Amino acid sequence: MTTLPQRFSLAGTIAVVTGASRGLGVTICDVLSAAGADIAAVARDEALLGETRSIVEAHGRRCVTIAADLANPTAPRNIVEHVRAELGEAAILVNNAGMSLPKSLLEQSVEEWDAVLDLNLRAPWLMARAFAPDMITRGGGKIINISSMASTIALTDHGSYVASKAGLNGLTKVMTAEWARHNIQANAVCPTVVWTPMGERVWGVGNKLQTFLEKVPAGRVATPEEVADLVLYLASPASGMVNGQEIFVDGGYTAL
Template structure:
């Protein structure tokens, strides 16, 4: 008989989650630890990370918190060293940290463009580059990149964000091409607007959200849990043959 719970269990694994101090990142840590994973929570705000630790420990799982600004490549190297020293090799990497500064292509500054690309695209590459050798040495691992529905559609006032997430999808495919033979599955989740503090900041002004929802067949935004549950699937043994995919969680937007 199929052991369904075991196929989705993460007991004995260690999941590294970036952007783990607020919004979707907290929910991902909650869901993965509830499934049995120990968590390495990475974010800039050490005080907020302590709240994430409390959630993880409520599931009787261990939580290592690392305060780091992933815009800085040297900080990412420090994160990798802390992980190796404290827990050894990571089993799961969830590249969730991201940012958006909505402006038109003409109004966006070079500094803003670089900041968005550095966090949304360069940091996932550097995190994966640092942790993949350990996954290879232990016989496999899971990489889940939190991309966006905007990776596949034009979204005005989000040029840098769209470029970064389209690049992240391409990076995910190259991770698959290079690492699938080592039993590493890399996939990208592409959500629509997720109602987190970041989602509310970007979409909460005026009637911007309502105009967007008129184009969404489901007529609503996504919840953090709906995305985190997909992270769980992609991080679990159940998804062993799912690799290099862009999975849209968009209420049907891209089906039209």
């Protein structure tokens, strides 16, 4: 029988985290490396990844930074090869990179719609497809897709974002249906508003946030640590029977 620390330990594992240069991605890298994982931090701006590397290395773990634009469908294969060459085969993939371009359905352009869907939905599929073969070969792995509470509710002016996150939850279930027999657990984390630079940009306009919080039983937004700690659980051996789930970190919003 394993001990509690062993069940939550990531010692000896390699985790790939996208969107790792700011906000929630940095916190996820911090928490996973504190639990013992080596980190491959992926983001578009390599200069901003320096802070992430410093945080990971402060925990005594290795960190490889990879500058990549996940809107490019060839990027995931290159990332796999880079991670394999520098660290080894990844056991954990956290699809955290995402974007939102808030506009009404009448105002949003096709180009904006495609940009949101490409990063929020197509990129997680391509990343998982690129890393799954190594996970299958090594006997298992963890795929954690950072979705949103918006995957299951309507938010005005967020049509492309809602569509992308609803699609990501469905994709997570198909990953489970196809890969669970290989001991791969795929789950979606669905936070409410998280107060990151992206959250502040989208929700920090006028009284938009206050109006939203009136509908949240907890009366507040989530912290990055509250989301990252759930990612740690899903990345750890403790969650071995949790698969294909949509787990909401929403202060009770979807319970109403």
